[in-house]
Amino acid sequence: MKRVAFITGATSGFGRTAARRFAEAGWSLVLCGRREERLKQLEEELVATTPVHCVALDVRDAEAVSQAVKALPEAFNRVNALINNAGLALAPEPAQRVALKDWHTMIDTNVTGLVNVTHALLPTLIETGQGASIINVGSIAGHWPYPGSHVYGASKAFVKQFSYNLRCDLLGTGVRVTDLAPGLAETEFTLVRTGGDQAASDALYHDTTPLSPADIAEQMLYIATLPAHININRLEVMPTRQAWSAFAIDRDG
Numbered sequence: 546m547k548r549v550a551f552i553t554g555a556t557s558g559f560g561r562t563a564a565r566r567f568a569e570a571g572w573s574l575v576l577c578g579r580r581e582e583r584l585k586q587l588e589e590e591l592v593a594t595t596p597v598h599c600v601a602l603d604v605r606d607a608e609a610v611s612q613a614v615k616a617l618p619e620a621f622n623r624v625n626a627l628i629n630n631a632g633l634a635l636a637p638e639p640a641q642r643v644a645l646k647d648w649h650t651m652i653d654t655n656v657t658g659l660v661n662v663t664h665a666l667l668p669t670l671i672e673t674g675q676g677a678s679i680i681n682v683g684s685i686a687g688h689w690p691y692p693g694s695h696v697y698g699a700s701k702a703f704v705k706q707f708s709y710n711l712r713c714d715l716l717g718t719g720v721r722v723t724d725l726a727p728g729l730a731e732t733e734f735t736l737v738r739t740g741g742d743q744a745a746s747d748a749l750y751h752d753t754t755p756l757s758p759a760d761i762a763e764q765m766l767y768i769a770t771l772p773a774h775i776n777i778n779r780l781e782v783m784p785t786r787q788a789w790s791a792f793a794i795d796r797d798g
């Protein structure tokens with residue numbers, strides 16, 4: 546029987562490329578995102594390769610998530626890999642200049658949304674048992690501070706700790722959990738973060754070599770297909786051309 550990957554945020558970036566990569570590797574797919582048109586296009590593209598079930602939903606809506614999981618057709622309801630990828634950053638300005646609603650949106654999506662999907666899928670993942678995986682897409686922002694990261698980085702720190710804590714409770718079930726934490730990667734992420742500023746997005750990725758969605762999709766497939774006795778707790782991946790910087794110091798004058 547084909548293995549099933551449940552991918553959130555499949556309409557763009559890492560999620561969309563992961564859908565293509567998992568299809569190529571012979572997995573069946575459940576694909577989620579809010580933009581229905583993009584889901585339809587992806588389904589049309591992939592359906593000749595593998596069975597695809599698309600669900601247009603907002604991960605912040607716990608009821609919609611729960612209903613979508615309950616309504617999974619039989620061929621898709623034994624999930625082998627949950628890829629909790631839907632997420633976003635907003636407002637790269639300093640914390641003191643950010644609208645409260647932007648902080649709420651990041652918490653609602655990156656924390657509550659990820660928790661909603663995980664809670665709904667835990668029973669099927671536990672039923673699958675040996676070799677099942679939860680791959681939570683965190684970020685280097687969840688491990689390292691930087692200016693303008695405020696609630697985004699904090700939400701990804703939640704993803705890391707939630708992943709570790711899940712490992713403790715799922716011990717003995719065979720279900721693996723990973724915090725996959727990418728660094729700079731070129732997707733629509735920065736366009737979303739800057740409120741649609743294409744020039745700012747282009748400038749960030751200009752004259753360097755960021756990670757590509759394919760780089761991260763490959764890591765997702767690697768984690769999900771490791772022998773069942775191996776659990777990657779955290780996989781932090783940065784482009785070679787990105788590193789940390791010196792501590793900032795406030796000085797007189």
Ligand SMILES: NC(=O)c1ccc[n+]([C@@H]2O[C@H](COP(=O)([O-])OP(=O)(O)OC[C@H]3O[C@@H](n4cnc5c(N)ncnc54)[C@H](OP(=O)(O)O)[C@@H]3O)[C@@H](O)[C@H]2O)c1
Pocket residue numbers: 553554555556557558559560577578579580581602603604605630631632633634654658682683684685726727728729730731732733734735737
């Ligand atoms: N790119 C980077 O540099 C980077 C680095 C580290 C971590 N990450 C993380 O990687 C993940 C994927 O981001 P990406 O870089 O691929 O960005 P992206 O191209 O903007 O894709 C984000 C995806 O998340 C979905 N999404 C956002 N809010 C949602 C909601 N409320 N309900 C359902 N789906 C939602 C979007 O779909 P819809 O808009 O159609 O709903 C889209 O498919 C995110 O968790 C992000 O924080 C990105």
